[in-house]
Amino acid sequence: MMPFIEQCRQLLGDDYLLTDAATMGGYLTDYRQRYTGRALAVCRPADTNELAQLIALCNQYQVAIVPQGGNTGLVLGSVPDQSGSAVVISLRRLNQVRALDPVNNTITVDAGCTLQQVQQAADAANRLFPLSLASEGSCTIGGNLSTNAGGTAVLHYGNARELCLGLEVVTPRGEIWNGLRGLRKDNTGYDLRDLYIGAEGTLGIISAAVLKLFPKPQSQVTALAAVSSVEAALDLFHFIRSHGNDVALTAFELISAYCLTLVQKHLPQMKAPPLTNHPYYVLIEFSSQQNEIATMQSLETVLQRALQNNLTGDVVIAASLAQSAALWILRESISDAQKAEGKNIKHDISLPISQIAEFIAETDAQLQAQFPGSRMVTFGHVGDGNLHYNVSAPENSDVDAFLLKQNQINRVVYDSVARHAGSISAEHGLGALKRDDIVRYKSAVEMQLMRTIKLALDPNNIMNPGKVVMPQP
Amino acid sequence: MMPFIEQCRQLLGDDYLLTDAATMGGYLTDYRQRYTGRALAVCRPADTNELAQLIALCNQYQVAIVPQGGNTGLVLGSVPDQSGSAVVISLRRLNQVRALDPVNNTITVDAGCTLQQVQQAADAANRLFPLSLASEGSCTIGGNLSTNAGGTAVLHYGNARELCLGLEVVTPRGEIWNGLRGLRKDNTGYDLRDLYIGAEGTLGIISAAVLKLFPKPQSQVTALAAVSSVEAALDLFHFIRSHGNDVALTAFELISAYCLTLVQKHLPQMKAPPLTNHPYYVLIEFSSQQNEIATMQSLETVLQRALQNNLTGDVVIAASLAQSAALWILRESISDAQKAEGKNIKHDISLPISQIAEFIAETDAQLQAQFPGSRMVTFGHVGDGNLHYNVSAPENSDVDAFLLKQNQINRVVYDSVARHAGSISAEHGLGALKRDDIVRYKSAVEMQLMRTIKLALDPNNIMNPGKVVMPQP
Numbered sequence: 001m002m003p004f005i006e007q008c009r010q011l012l013g014d015d016y017l018l019t020d021a022a023t024m025g026g027y028l029t030d031y032r033q034r035y036t037g038r039a040l041a042v043c044r045p046a047d048t049n050e051l052a053q054l055i056a057l058c059n060q061y062q063v064a065i066v067p068q069g070g071n072t073g074l075v076l077g078s079v080p081d082q083s084g085s086a087v088v089i090s091l092r093r094l095n096q097v098r099a100l101d102p103v104n105n106t107i108t109v110d111a112g113c114t115l116q117q118v119q120q121a122a123d124a125a126n127r128l129f130p131l132s133l134a135s136e137g138s139c140t141i142g143g144n145l146s147t148n149a150g151g152t153a154v155l156h157y158g159n160a161r162e163l164c165l166g167l168e169v170v171t172p173r174g175e176i177w178n179g180l181r182g183l184r185k186d187n188t189g190y191d192l193r194d195l196y197i198g199a200e201g202t203l204g205i206i207s208a209a210v211l212k213l214f215p216k217p218q219s220q221v222t223a224l225a226a227v228s229s230v231e232a233a234l235d236l237f238h239f240i241r242s243h244g245n246d247v248a249l250t251a252f253e254l255i256s257a258y259c260l261t262l263v264q265k266h267l268p269q270m271k272a273p274p275l276t277n278h279p280y281y282v283l284i285e286f287s288s289q290q291n292e293i294a295t296m297q298s299l300e301t302v303l304q305r306a307l308q309n310n311l312t313g314d315v316v317i318a319a320s321l322a323q324s325a326a327l328w329i330l331r332e333s334i335s336d337a338q339k340a341e342g343k344n345i346k347h348d349i350s351l352p353i354s355q356i357a358e359f360i361a362e363t364d365a366q367l368q369a370q371f372p373g374s375r376m377v378t379f380g381h382v383g384d385g386n387l388h389y390n391v392s393a394p395e396n397s398d399v400d401a402f403l404l405k406q407n408q409i410n411r412v413v414y415d416s417v418a419r420h421a422g423s424i425s426a427e428h429g430l431g432a433l434k435r436d437d438i439v440r441y442k443s444a445v446e447m448q449l450m451r452t453i454k455l456a457l458d459p460n461n462i463m464n465p466g467k468v469v470m471p472q473p
Numbered sequence: 474m475m476p477f478i479e480q481c482r483q484l485l486g487d488d489y490l491l492t493d494a495a496t497m498g499g500y501l502t503d504y505r506q507r508y509t510g511r512a513l514a515v516c517r518p519a520d521t522n523e524l525a526q527l528i529a530l531c532n533q534y535q536v537a538i539v540p541q542g543g544n545t546g547l548v549l550g551s552v553p554d555q556s557g558s559a560v561v562i563s564l565r566r567l568n569q570v571r572a573l574d575p576v577n578n579t580i581t582v583d584a585g586c587t588l589q590q591v592q593q594a595a596d597a598a599n600r601l602f603p604l605s606l607a608s609e610g611s612c613t614i615g616g617n618l619s620t621n622a623g624g625t626a627v628l629h630y631g632n633a634r635e636l637c638l639g640l641e642v643v644t645p646r647g648e649i650w651n652g653l654r655g656l657r658k659d660n661t662g663y664d665l666r667d668l669y670i671g672a673e674g675t676l677g678i679i680s681a682a683v684l685k686l687f688p689k690p691q692s693q694v695t696a697l698a699a700v701s702s703v704e705a706a707l708d709l710f711h712f713i714r715s716h717g718n719d720v721a722l723t724a725f726e727l728i729s730a731y732c733l734t735l736v737q738k739h740l741p742q743m744k745a746p747p748l749t750n751h752p753y754y755v756l757i758e759f760s761s762q763q764n765e766i767a768t769m770q771s772l773e774t775v776l777q778r779a780l781q782n783n784l785t786g787d788v789v790i791a792a793s794l795a796q797s798a799a800l801w802i803l804r805e806s807i808s809d810a811q812k813a814e815g816k817n818i819k820h821d822i823s824l825p826i827s828q829i830a831e832f833i834a835e836t837d838a839q840l841q842a843q844f845p846g847s848r849m850v851t852f853g854h855v856g857d858g859n860l861h862y863n864v865s866a867p868e869n870s871d872v873d874a875f876l877l878k879q880n881q882i883n884r885v886v887y888d889s890v891a892r893h894a895g896s897i898s899a900e901h902g903l904g905a906l907k908r909d910d911i912v913r914y915k916s917a918v919e920m921q922l923m924r925t926i927k928l929a930l931d932p933n934n935i936m937n938p939g940k941v942v943m944p945q946p
Contacts, residue, residue: 103707103827104858148660159658162635177918182825184857185632186896187621187671188903188911189941190923194667198660215715234576242688246719246761288719352655354576384657385577423659430661438661445650449930450663456929457922468662 004061008043008087011053016044016093027088030079031072031135038084039066044093048110048168048176048207051094055205056174058087064465065089065172067201069143070114072135074348075431077147077200077467086465091142094207097121105213106165106182111142111206118211127213130157130250134332142206148198150427152331155383156250156287157214159427161197166210169196172203172458182210195453200429201464203457217287219295220250222324223303226278226313230254230357230382233282236311237353237383243305244286245298251285252383259334259379266340267333271326273316282382283331331379338377338390342399345406347389349417350426356385363416367391370412371405386426389413414441430468447473477534481516481560484526489517489566500561503552504545504608511557512539517566521583521641521649521680524567528678529647531560537938538562538645540674542585542616545608547821548904550620550673550940559938564615567680570594578686579638579655584615584679591684600686603630603723607805615679621671623900625804628856629723629760630687632900634670639683642669645676645931655683668926673902674937676930690760692768693723695797696776699751699786703727703830703855706755709784710826710856713757716778718771724758725856732807732852739813740806744799746789755855756804804852811850811863815872818879820862822890823899829858836889840864843885844878859899862886887914903941920946 009017018024019041029036040063045051058065064086068078080086094110095117101107102125109118115136122129133139133151143149145167149160157163166181169192179193196206227233237252257279263270284303288295299317306312318324338344351359360378367374373394380387391409393402414424418441425434439447450469454461461471482490491497492514502509513536518524531538537559541551553559567583568590574580575598582591588609595602606612606624616622618640622633630636639654642665652666669679700706710725730752736743757776761768772790779785791797811817824832833851840847846867853860864882866875887897891914898907912920923942927934934944 101825101827103711104825106825148664150658150660154658158635161664162631171918171922175918177922178916179919181896182894183823183896183899185623185627185823185854185859185899187623187900188896188898188907188915189671189919190676190926191621191634191664191667191671192919192922194664195926198662198664203663215711238576238688242762244762246721246763248719289715289717290719350656350658352574352577352579354574381658386658421655423654423656423661425661426656426658427660434661442661443651445644445648446652446662446665449644449650449665452929453663453668453926456925 004057004063005041007057008041008054011050011057012043012045016046018042027068027071027090028079030076031074035076035079037080038082039080039086039088040084042088042090044090046093048094048170051089051205051207052170052174052176054089055170055172058462059173059460062460062462063087064462066464067091067146067205069112069140070135070138072139073143073147073431074428075425075433077429077431078143081432081466089205091140098208100125101182102127104182106210107213108180108208108210109141110208111140113141115139115141115144122213123216126216128216129211129213131160131163141209145197145206145209146199146201147429150381150384150386152251152253152381154381155252156248161194163212164193164197164209165212167193167196167206168208169204170207172460172463180208180210198429200431200468202454202468203463215289218290219288219292220324221286221292221295221299221318222327223284223299223315223317224273224327225282225284225303225315226276227280227282228278228313230280230360232311233280233382234353234356236282236306239306239309239311240284240302244302247286247288247295247298249284250287251283253283253331254380254382255281255283255331255334256376256378257281258375259377262337262341262377263330263333266337270330270333276314278313283327334377334379338392341392343403344377344390344392345403345409347413348426348428349389349413349422349424350384350386351417351420351422353385355420355422356382356387359416359420359422363413366412366416367409371409373397410437432467435466435468477530477536478514480530481514481527484523484530485516485518489519491515500541500544500563501552503549505547508549508552510553511555512553512559512561513557515561515563517563519566521567521643524562524678524680525643525647525649527562528643528645531935532646532933535933535935536560537935539937540564540619540678542613543587543608543611545612546616546620546904547901548898548906550902550904551616554939562678564613571681573598574655575600577655579683580686581653581681581683582614583681584613586614588612588614588617595686596689599689601689602684602686604633604636614682618670618679618682619672619674620902623854623857623859625724625726625854627854628725629721634667636685637666637670637682638685640666640669640679641681642677642679645933645936653681653683671902673904673941675927675941676936688762691763692761692765693797694759694765694768694772694791695800696757696772696788696790697746697800698755698757698776698788699749700753700755701751701786703753703833705784706753706855707826707829709755709779712779712782712784713775717759717775720759720761720768720771722757723760724756726756726804727853727855728754728756728804728807729849729851730754731848732850735810735814735850736803736806739810743803743806749787751786756800807850807852811865814865816876817850817863817865818876818882820886821899821901822862822886822895822897823857823859824890824893824895826858828893828895829855829860832889832893832895836886839885839889840882844882846870883910905940908939908941908943
């Protein structure tokens, strides 16, 4: 391997080829700190050309590549396995905003820009880049695209996929495909862009992207509404969508009462609004081109009508930006609060919206029957059909013993998801973590189509091998 | 070939296997009636299972397949070549609405349903399926998806691609991939859906789809506004998007004054509003959850402010549904009026919105210099960057002689499109018509990626061969 490493060093320079355990450390462990892999080296190319040469070198020596952005993924997609034979290629030095076209409402960015950097560049041009995630300060746009990230703004603006117009990709042979188009319409052949988006770096490495920008809302108003059931939450969702004075409903997040209890217990500084006796709450956000007073009036009006129609219980409308931020922090703190309560088992699932209530009722009951005392921490982007359906161990029980049942619990949840025509990974991807699970839920025809594509575009299986799909059944 | 045809007959029944010239006729000639191909037979399977068996049979005998929906395509994608060795497979008998889920806001339909049929089924459930095209009465949803159709509602709702959540596809081996998911979020592997969408039947045949539905607008209001230039039209576009009281801007169509002149000349019954001295007009549509009076007020207000800012000249707001329909018919009549004026050369192109004005000025000048007297009939979905940039022969000239220059004219236009980072096919696809043109404008890397995918998914090259991309360079 020396000639390979030496050639990498010549290409990248000493500072950007890491080979010792100390400097590689952070690149080898996943975000949740549950897994540490090994690698031949961590490579940090400076730009697309260097990246392309590096990949050509890997191809020549048949060295496996693990592409990595901010390494904030939740499915072990961006860390190497135990073999120690792969290189991690970090995209973080590709971090330039290449161009911003305010008339076309597009921004062209390197893959290693953080999501926050892209948001800020858009904001500086009085535009909105709407993708928004808890990890936006450290995740990169290349990773967001490679995993087709979701987040809280999907309801109105779509997933990362819908926010991208064009890509630059380096193929496993080290060729650069320049597909950096800023076009809303382009029907000239196969949709390569969407093939690379969500492929988790297994078909090539996204090195840059053209992203859509939007007019910046003039005001955003947030409310927390109590609801009597999941069904009621969905009724409220449809009611607001049709009676909101055309104001964009940009978030509709379901939060179970137990989530808020956990937040109040572990993060009392969060100042949750006084809880009533409702099993669920929804966080509602309106975004408008009008001023705040008008937007608040629209939200008040529709919630008042919803109240009259018994679609909601108590409602708190944030009266200031600070109150609004507090409601959002409350929502974003659920994971931390659950973590403080103890290790837990997470499921990032999606369902047809019409199946959500039945899914929750049925699966809650199954879990209680098989794992009595399990505590459900249920929240999520319910307007998109996306639930974070997390399970904590019974109170005062042996958490580690509970975690040993993870596979059985996953099976119950995923089988129920499948019966309700849902997906076992709504926004996190498959990575290495769900690679084998998915085989149970996709048809043989679909798995074979995926393998065919993998084999065709990465015939030597050097691009993030072992993630998403194995080339052989 | 007899055993093949006989097996087809056994499978389909006599009535649904057409082999004589008279009954095959309509399936062999393209929509614009410029090309007639030949075929071994026209096959009309009853459902997905029959379709799958038929394709397996074609694969066994290595018979080429030309999939066909409503046969309304404009790029010779749905008619066979001259070899007479292919079968046309018509999807028109697969015409059932399989399911409509009002809570999930989805409809599941067979590929052979006409677009109008889907619109009507949605409407009957008090929902909107927004895809809308001139040929909606006869085009099919399978064709719309296979060509990623655009139309007039793309601005707010997106192309056919953005309106589709799931597909059922029959592969070239005759296997059925059931990807009929009704999920807004699903990150479990490669995006097969978007690979088949826009592939023009060259990778497999779409047999059914799950489509997104939307709340039905309570009111729609239309206006025609005069503008002093293309730049002014785009300024107006951005102004309305940011100052329209949150009402959805669902259409923003550019129409050159000459287009309206042609309509008034050839279709005087159209009653265009009195023309002022402006070079361009825009057709503006607002769609709202509020009542018509409120919507009209919003449109009036924003147009008044635009007028005060010198962004628009005279404005006509449709005061009734009938007036609104009349404005739309005016827009939809441009093609017919141009046809009545004589045969012409059409270009369906797209550009970054920031390049449109410069593109038009520059390309108009080039064409005038090289083909003096050429008459530009320029209109289109300018909010999406999509122009129908059509060229008529000089007045009182020899039209057929002019048409002989089509390739030279295309070259001028397409080269200019490429210089302005645009696409030579915005919404019509490549088919056989632009298959060779595109090779000039896409990189070798991109063409090779397309060939790799074609070869991987259709190794025997039986799916619509000769369309989109040739398997060998």
